[in-house]
Amino acid sequence: MLILERVSLKKFTTFKIGGEAKFFTIVNNLKELEQIINFLENNKIKFFILGGGSNILFSDKGFDGLIIKPKFETFNFLENGEVIIGSSRLMPEIVYEACRLGYQGLEWAGGLPGELGGAIRGNAGCFGSEIKDIIKEVLSVNLLNKEIRIFKKEECQFSYRSSFFKFNKEWLIIEAKINLKTNNESNILLKIMNEKIEYRKNRHPVEFPNAGSIFKNIPIDSASPDLIEIAKKKNVIKGDKIPTAFIIEYLGLKGKEIGGAKISEKHANYIINFNNASSQDVLDLIDLVKDEVQKKFNLKLIEEIEIVN
Numbered sequence: 001m002l003i004l005e006r007v008s009l010k011k012f013t014t015f016k017i018g019g020e021a022k023f024f025t026i027v028n029n030l031k032e033l034e035q036i037i038n039f040l041e042n043n044k045i046k047f048f049i050l051g052g053g054s055n056i057l058f059s060d061k062g063f064d065g066l067i068i069k070p071k072f073e074t075f076n077f078l079e080n081g082e083v084i085i086g087s088s089r090l091m092p093e094i095v096y097e098a099c100r101l102g103y104q105g106l107e108w109a110g111g112l113p114g115e116l117g118g119a120i121r122g123n124a125g126c127f128g129s130e131i132k133d134i135i136k137e138v139l140s141v142n143l144l145n146k147e148i149r150i151f152k153k154e155e156c157q158f159s160y161r162s163s164f165f166k167f168n169k170e171w172l173i174i175e176a177k178i179n180l181k182t183n184n185e186s187n188i189l190l191k192i193m194n195e196k197i198e199y200r201k202n203r204h205p206v207e208f209p210n211a212g213s214i215f216k217n218i219p220i221d222s223a224s225p226d227l228i229e230i231a232k233k234k235n236v237i238k239g240d241k242i243p244t245a246f247i248i249e250y251l252g253l254k255g256k257e258i259g260g261a262k263i264s265e266k267h268a269n270y271i272i273n274f275n276n277a278s279s280q281d282v283l284d285l286i287d288l289v290k291d292e293v294q295k296k297f298n299l300k301l302i303e304e305i306e307i308v309n
């Protein structure tokens, strides 16, 4: 077990923002994980589990505890369409391999950044699908008491951008068993995957560091009648949600800058780090958007990204 000190977190996030972690470790197996749990117990410090860093904002002040970066890389295709995958495998790699080998059910996630563990924790989704659709069970370890447990899909409590693991941060996801269909039309699956990747390149500001959508979309039943009317007129309602990007754009906030951070002109629910933004620049922009939306529509936006202090 190797514990590093004073590690810059910037390079571990897609936002390219963040100070130093007091301690930082990579865990490769259960034995090392047990040593880490002992270290946490002995030193009484806080911890944070880091995946691909594509959904978080670290503070410039850094993290006064231990950053745990799991490296669980199992990748086992079984014959009945089940696949066992380590939580640290990157989603783009998982999606590509599944499509290439003719396993259907993950094409929608073409271009989704991050690792499997992060996707499960936040029930990542797009194009009308979510990671929960393919999860069978999740193997996880409790960092406070060393319990190892298999969570059946129902026990994961998946909902919109949420799961049991979001609110029980002591559970580190080790691997998951997922269910895909054996299809064998790998050319078709790869084509669909590539279309999703292309769509993202055209619609999302991937040329700048960012952390994906900043806010969750708005469930229609929590929106005011005047907002619903505007959204209906503009024909932007998707399923049971009003896209937050639409609201931000409607309020004329696209392109708004604070320091090195800016509300993307390409997709208004993205904040880009266009010029060495500080974490405070991003937080100030988040506050500005929340204030404007609250004032205009009496609506409290909820962050989709995690702000880590």
Ligand SMILES: Cc1cc2nc3c(=O)[nH]c(=O)nc-3n(C[C@H](O)[C@H](O)[C@H](O)COP(=O)(O)OP(=O)(O)OC[C@H]3O[C@@H](n4cnc5c(N)ncnc54)[C@H](O)[C@@H]3O)c2cc1C
Pocket (backbone or CB within 6 Å): 014, 048, 049, 050, 051, 052, 053, 054, 055, 056, 070, 087, 088, 112, 113, 114, 115, 116, 117, 118, 119, 120, 121, 122, 123, 124, 125, 126, 165, 171, 172, 173, 174, 204, 206, 210, 211, 212, 213, 306
């Ligand atoms: C350009 C861009 C586009 C995006 N598009 C989408 C999209 O379409 N849909 C969508 O849902 N999201 C999207 N995102 C957000 C992000 O990609 C997803 O939320 C992703 O699933 C986060 O995974 P991660 O590994 O990067 O997690 P991280 O950002 O590293 O962590 C996120 C959370 O997961 C926890 N976590 C990570 N790994 C584990 C683990 N092994 N065990 C327990 N907890 C863990 C962390 O502690 C943290 O709380 C996008 C992001 C970017 C940058």
